[in-house]
Amino acid sequence: MTVRIVVLGGGTGGTLAANRLRRLSPAGEVEITVVDRDDRHVYQPGLLFVPFGLTHPEDIVRPRGRQLHRGIDYRPTAVDRVDIATGVVHLADGATLPYDVLVVATGAVLAPEETEGLTGPGWMERVFTFYTPEGAGALEAALATFDGGRVVVNVVDMPIKCPVAPLEFCFLADWYFTERGIRDRVEIAYATPLDGAFTKPVASRQLAGMLADKGIELITEFNTGEVDGAGGRLIAYDGREVAFDLAVVVPLHSGAPWVGRSEGLGDEVNFVPTDDRTLQAKAAPNIFVIGDAANVPASKAGSVTHFEGEVLVENVRRFLAGEPLAERFDGHANCFVETGFRKALLIDFNYDTEPLPGHFPGPLGLPLLKESRLNHLGKLMFGWFYWHSLLPGRDIPGIGAAMPTAGKRAVALDQPRSEQP
Amino acid sequence: MTMLTIAAHDVELDDEGFFADPGQWAEEMVPELARREGIDPLTDGHWKVIRFMRAEYETKGSGPTVRVLGKASGVSVKELYQLFPKGPAKVAARIAGIPKPHGCI
Numbered sequence: 001m002t003v004r005i006v007v008l009g010g011g012t013g014g015t016l017a018a019n020r021l022r023r024l025s026p027a028g029e030v031e032i033t034v035v036d037r038d039d040r041h042v043y044q045p046g047l048l049f050v051p052f053g054l055t056h057p058e059d060i061v062r063p064r065g066r067q068l069h070r071g072i073d074y075r076p077t078a079v080d081r082v083d084i085a086t087g088v089v090h091l092a093d094g095a096t097l098p099y100d101v102l103v104v105a106t107g108a109v110l111a112p113e114e115t116e117g118l119t120g121p122g123w124m125e126r127v128f129t130f131y132t133p134e135g136a137g138a139l140e141a142a143l144a145t146f147d148g149g150r151v152v153v154n155v156v157d158m159p160i161k162c163p164v165a166p167l168e169f170c171f172l173a174d175w176y177f178t179e180r181g182i183r184d185r186v187e188i189a190y191a192t193p194l195d196g197a198f199t200k201p202v203a204s205r206q207l208a209g210m211l212a213d214k215g216i217e218l219i220t221e222f223n224t225g226e227v228d229g230a231g232g233r234l235i236a237y238d239g240r241e242v243a244f245d246l247a248v249v250v251p252l253h254s255g256a257p258w259v260g261r262s263e264g265l266g267d268e269v270n271f272v273p274t275d276d277r278t279l280q281a282k283a284a285p286n287i288f289v290i291g292d293a294a295n296v297p298a299s300k301a302g303s304v305t306h307f308e309g310e311v312l313v314e315n316v317r318r319f320l321a322g323e324p325l326a327e328r329f330d331g332h333a334n335c336f337v338e339t340g341f342r343k344a345l346l347i348d349f350n351y352d353t354e355p356l357p358g359h360f361p362g363p364l365g366l367p368l369l370k371e372s373r374l375n376h377l378g379k380l381m382f383g384w385f386y387w388h389s390l391l392p393g394r395d396i397p398g399i400g401a402a403m404p405t406a407g408k409r410a411v412a413l414d415q416p417r418s419e420q421p
Numbered sequence: 422m423t424m425l426t427i428a429a430h431d432v433e434l435d436d437e438g439f440f441a442d443p444g445q446w447a448e449e450m451v452p453e454l455a456r457r458e459g460i461d462p463l464t465d466g467h468w469k470v471i472r473f474m475r476a477e478y479e480t481k482g483s484g485p486t487v488r489v490l491g492k493a494s495g496v497s498v499k500e501l502y503q504l505f506p507k508g509p510a511k512v513a514a515r516i517a518g519i520p521k522p523h524g525c526i
Binding site: 157237 | 485
């Protein structure tokens with residue numbers, strides 16, 4: 001009998017999961033269908049570079065269907081809801097797709113309308129987000145004519161996709177205004193709900209030091225309650241205000257709306273409660289979740305999704321074979337952090353180990369938690385890897401799902417930052 | 422780590438003031454814990470949030486974020502900040518004897 005696997009979402013996670021599943025399964029025995037509401041696959045790490053004119057929206061978007069291997073059926077339609085009890089996907093066009101295994105890969109959506117005033121006066125005029133191709137493109141035009149004043153980068157609340165991206169934006173803005181010769185006329189501030197520059201202590205201290213070195217103000221525990229675009233103010237719930245001439249806001253993130261319409265599947269904000277080691281949904285044994293759609297306590301990042309792919313596909317195979325699932329996913333994340341002036345640093349961490357200095361993936365590899373030109377080249381090269389290696393579901397040689405520990409050094413937090421080599 | 426005596430019970434708090442062992446918590450400690458956080462008087466609104474936090478933790482294993490609190494507790498985010506001006510998720514988690522909410526990765 002034919003096994004029907006339905007993959008909801010044709011982004012990073014859905015594409016690499018479908019391609020890996022296709023390669024693993026004989027065509028006659030397993031049918032794989034990928035559903036997505038549109039045919040625009042955005043290389044999301046590229047969005048950061050658009051506002052600074054380093055890439056263009058049209059260069060980071062490709063058709064979704066073409067990233068899928070032969071033998072995968074692609075359905076360009078939105079999902080209405082999933083009926084978990086009967087195992088049926090109801091599509092927005094009225095059709096239904098029964099499944100034996102469902103893979104949820106519909107990521108996160110932005111919810112700017114949930115923050116008072118954010119989409120009101122000034123939205124896309126002096127208040128922007130670079131988390132969409134449209135927003136990033138509009139911001140490019142605004143930055144090009146910006147000739148002085150106060151730029152505030154703000155994260156409304158966690159979780160967000162790529163938690164380092166707003167910091168990278170600050171670093172690149174510092175570089176961009178320096179290159180234009182007007183850095184002395186621009187104030188840059190970073191307002192975050194976190195109690196530091198980042199979530200993990202050692203990296204947080206390193207990144208806070210870099211912000212200070214570059215003259216970027218760090219405003220912590222700022223929980224944005226309202227954006228006053230006309231008045232140029234961010235207002236926190238506790239009454240604090242931050243003035244801006246131009247605001248770059250990372251809006252609240254939610255899971256896909258169809259999750260909320262599928263009884264028993266999602267949490268209050270439409271992310272899917274998922275076992276953080278097996279990637280099986282809590283709602284049903286034949287539902288697996290990959291990428292930003294899952295509520296696992298890992299970064300919402302492409303690297304995490306890539307590492308999840310290997311575990312997810314193995315567990316779909318085990319589930320279909322009636323074997324116990326592998327509790328193998330360790331929360332591994334690996335992020336290049338662009339720091340401006342053609343340099344970047346690399347961080348590598350998982351559920352249990354925070355980003356540490358050293359080298360990746362072993363003692364002779366790329367420097368970790370330290371700025372270098374090599375890491376910047378790594379970040380640029382990653383775009384090629386994304387389309388040609390990660391999406392097709394190939395493993396990157398020497399880099400597996402499990403976080404490597406060779407080449408890393410433990411750090412005592414009371415050690416001064418400057419003493420870290 | 423800090424050892425304290427709250428309502429005649431010995432409890433251990435971590436460096437950020439959260440219970441090291443949520444099992445050491447008891448509801449009778451709430452008024453004293455709240456006073457330590459500068460909350461006095463303790464109103465029905467505070468109790469509603471603290472009980473909700475504790476129940477969420479006991480069913481899900483972690484405390485809710487402010488946003489989830491605002492959606493699920495029946496108390497709006499604005500009111501939550503009026504009740505706990507120094508940050509509802511953290512302060513209410515300390516009073517409810519649960520670990521620091523880790524909405525932030």
